Structure formats: C-alpha cells, structure tokens
Amino acid sequence: MDQPTVGILHPGSMGAAVAGCAAANASEVLWCEAGRSAASAARATQFGLTPVAELAELLDCSDIVISLCPPAAAEDLARDVAAHRFAGVYVEANAINPVRAQRIAALLEPAATVLDGGVVGSPPVDGKTPTLYLSGRDDATARIEALFAGTAVRTAVLGAEIGKASALKLSYASFQKTSRVLVALAVGMAREHGVDQELIEVASQRTDSYLSEPQYIAKTASRAWRWGPELEEAADTLAAAGLPPEMLRAAASTLARWNDAKNDGKLTLTDALDRLAQP
Structure with a gap:
C-alpha cells in the first residue's frame, strides 16, 4: 500500500509528537497554520510537519486525519471537517465521552470513515511510548496500525463499536x-x-x-x-x-x-x- 498523506488537527504537545511518529510511515504529515499560535508552529517545525494555509487544503490532500485537540473543541472541529465533505479516515482521538464520539461519527459519515481513538500515556518523546486505543471498522483500524508500526506510538484495537476507545x-x-x-x-x-x-x-x-x-x-x-x-x-x-x-x-x-x-x-x-x- 502506498504511504498515506496525514493531516493533524492540531499540533499541541500530544498532537505534534504523535504526528511526528506518523511521519515515519506517511508520505507527508500536514498541519493547518490558520489561527494557530507561534508555539504550535514551533512544535510543527520540531516534528517535521508540513504547513498548509487553510483547513480545506489539508482535507483535500489528506488520506487520514487525526484530531487531537482540547475536548471542548472536538465537536466544532468535526463540524468544520464535515462541511468540507472529507472522504478519508478520520481518527477522533480526543478525550471525549462515548456519546460525543458517536455524534461526531454521525456528523462525518458516510463520506468519511470515523475511528474512535484515545491516547493513554505521555507524548511520545524522550523514550515515552503511549498507546493509541482504537475502535471502529477493521479495514480502517488496520491502516492506523500500519501508520504507527515501528514507532513510539503503540496501537491497540478494542473492536468495532464507536465509543469503546473513548x-x-x-x-x-x-x-x-x-x-x-x-x-x-x-x-x-x-x-x-x-x-x-x-x-x-x-x-x-x-x-x-x-x-x-x-x-x-x-x-x-x-x-x-x-x-x-x-x-x-x-x-x-x-x-x-x-x-x-x-x-x-x-x-x-x-x-x-x-x-x-x-x-x-x-x-x-x-x-x-x-x-x-x-x-
């Protein structure tokens, strides 16, 4: 399988480090500069991420999008993505409750394939090895397992039900x-x-x-x-x-x-x- 292009929303301390690990098995990892801080830009540079100007460009170019943001922003961010009819794999990896994860899946499907995710552990730097737990369709979870294979981010699949990882x-x-x-x-x-x-x-x-x-x-x-x-x-x-x-x-x-x-x-x-x- 060709290496995918990955988009990260957004490069906070966890998101940037996770995206940096994904870069090992991706053709490119994109992040959107619009509305982000200088600290976000510095983290993105540190982990070798490629900037794009607008969310639409990131979504048009990405096969996989990983959402890692503060919980309160997760649903609004998913609405923005849904408005662009994103058609790839969307990993909802925020610390949100299962009902919210299911609402986000309903917003984005059937155009996108939504996976429920949850990161347990510290950002994957300085020898730390967090686990990204996933639940959702087998073919999509397999793509995320391949994306992080051999990196500091471990993956574990919990089944097909959206909400289990959350x-x-x-x-x-x-x-x-x-x-x-x-x-x-x-x-x-x-x-x-x-x-x-x-x-x-x-x-x-x-x-x-x-x-x-x-x-x-x-x-x-x-x-x-x-x-x-x-x-x-x-x-x-x-x-x-x-x-x-x-x-x-x-x-x-x-x-x-x-x-x-x-x-x-x-x-x-x-x-x-x-x-x-x-x-």
Whole structure:
C-alpha cells in the first residue's frame, strides 16, 4: 500500500509528537497554520510537519486525519471537517465521552470513515511510548496500525463499536487525574498545619502511591486547563451510566483554580499550592 498523506488537527504537545511518529510511515504529515499560535508552529517545525494555509487544503490532500485537540473543541472541529465533505479516515482521538464520539461519527459519515481513538500515556518523546486505543471498522483500524508500526506510538484495537476507545481513555483518566488532584489537596492541607514534610515522609514508605510524588503537583497545575475538561467529559460518562459524577466534577472544579498556570514549566510546588489556596 502506498504511504498515506496525514493531516493533524492540531499540533499541541500530544498532537505534534504523535504526528511526528506518523511521519515515519506517511508520505507527508500536514498541519493547518490558520489561527494557530507561534508555539504550535514551533512544535510543527520540531516534528517535521508540513504547513498548509487553510483547513480545506489539508482535507483535500489528506488520506487520514487525526484530531487531537482540547475536548471542548472536538465537536466544532468535526463540524468544520464535515462541511468540507472529507472522504478519508478520520481518527477522533480526543478525550471525549462515548456519546460525543458517536455524534461526531454521525456528523462525518458516510463520506468519511470515523475511528474512535484515545491516547493513554505521555507524548511520545524522550523514550515515552503511549498507546493509541482504537475502535471502529477493521479495514480502517488496520491502516492506523500500519501508520504507527515501528514507532513510539503503540496501537491497540478494542473492536468495532464507536465509543469503546473513548470510554477506556476516560475511565483511566478519571482515576489517574483525580488521584493527582487528591495528592495536591492532601499536601495543601498538611502544609496549612505545618506537617507537609511529615506527610511526604509517611507517603514515601508507600512507593506505589501518588502521594509519594508531591513534586508532580506543579505538573498537574500546568496541565489543569486541559485535565479539567477531560474530567467533565468523564463525569458525563458516569452520569450516563447511572453512576455518581459528583467526585469528578469536584476534581474538575479544583483544577480550574490552576487555569492561569497553563503550560507553566517554571511553576514550583510552593507556587502551585499557593494558587490552589486562592479561590
């Protein structure tokens, strides 16, 4: 099979790195410059992506499009793609709830073949090997498996049902991200009473606990702007299943206190806890 042309929407920290891996088995990987930031352009350059001026050009040239964007933008982006009658494989790889994934599939089909996707793990740089879980038509999932063969992005197919990959992604995120929020609250409470070092010492005796990694609180704060919406999506999924969503909504509300720390790589543990304590 000829190497496909791939379009990435859009080159954020995860999207750019995933697109860079796809480039190993693609003839070209395109990204759309319209409305994107200088930081997006820098990431695209770093990973060898080819710029195009408009979304229509990207869609006209691409055999496969991968959507990796903040959850709130996923459906509007899919509508824009549907308006251009994209006819290739569309990988909906955002952290959205299964019902939203099914709505997006309905928007784009039958012109396009839609795959549900979810990335579990860190961006594929510095030895990290995330897994792209997929669900959808066998012939289309096989094309995505081939696209990432031999790269740092692993693939795993969960079956034909749209929504399965999204459900797995959010199920994992609901535990992992809420656990990090609980660590921040526990350390914040201990610090208020002058026993934070003692708490960390207690936690260090349990190396299988996130509580033994308080340094990760600053990273949590810098990622809160996108983790919060993911947890809202997970809460919606719980509610749809008849399960209580309140814990995840509370975690999302807590993360919102850090929204102004977006991608702040210089944030310290002290800074993060100070911000958390300010409504």
